[in-house]
């Protein structure tokens with residue numbers, strides 16, 4: 001990336017930050033998508049990224065993973081400045097993340113197990129049988145039956161294809177998981193189940209999750225913070241705090257009809273969590289008494 005004259009001095013490394021973006025500018029021809037965009041993604045958080053169509057959510061994700069080169073600014077992933085890094089350093093960081101692209105992007109000529117083994121073959125020298133074992137583990141982690149291993153993507157439902165793509169994203173035991181519209185095209189029940197799976201994986205694997213989404217339910221139920229792309233920059237905060245921000249797009253998005261429905265779901269989710277907590281506390285007391 002080209003450093004601009006006004007680019008800030010490099011900040012001290014911060015272990016609590018998984019991804020640090022500073023002064024990002026993205027331009028295609030005369031179309032400026034991002035300008036002066038700053039973002040910190042904290043280690044271990046689920047960050048939801050939203051914004052109107054064409055505001056550059058997917059482009060931002062692709063810039064962070066190095067598929068698109070910004071016009072200016074810096075991107076640091078796991079403490080490595082991706083532009084200044086040499087090829088070996090970049091590869092070392094790349095194998096610490098997994099990506100699930102918008103349409104799954106599975107290789108149609110390969111089985112699910114072969115798809116999962118693509119990153120394993122690229123980044124490791126594991127034996128064939130070890131890779132077969134790992135593919136089976138990842139298939140189970142993504143909530144698929146083991147019979148999915150030998151199936152081709154065309155033989156799977158949309159929801160199963162997404163799980164297969166998630167299994168591939170998990171192949172290298174990533175620290176960061178990038179998800180581009182993971183629940184797009186799923187029915188509400190399928191989407192909720194997928195959200196739950198991501199939340200469960202995040203908790204058990206302590207993942208940092210960067211998730212581009214339009215799904216307000218996902219945002220309110222599994223995201224710790226939400227990054228909103230507006231005016232070529234990012235406003236990032238918790239759902240509750242974003243509700244208070246006086247910006248027309250943010251107001252419309254979070255307080256429109258879908259936003260209100262998600263708010264109700266959020267309140268119910270919070271109630272459910274409190275009920276579950278109090279049930280657990282009751283069970284403890286009963287357990288202690290008996």
Ligand SMILES: Nc1ncnc2c1ncn2[C@@H]1O[C@H](COP(=O)(O)OP(=O)(O)OP(=O)(O)O)[C@@H](O)[C@H]1O
Pocket residue numbers: 028033051052053054055056057058059060
């Ligand atoms: N490789 C590219 N070359 C030129 N323009 C591009 C390229 N990739 C994206 N764009 C443009 O950049 C803008 C942002 O695209 P992006 O796909 O990031 O939008 P988005 O916010 O993810 O939108 P949506 O919610 O509709 O998926 C769009 O106007 C798009 O046409």
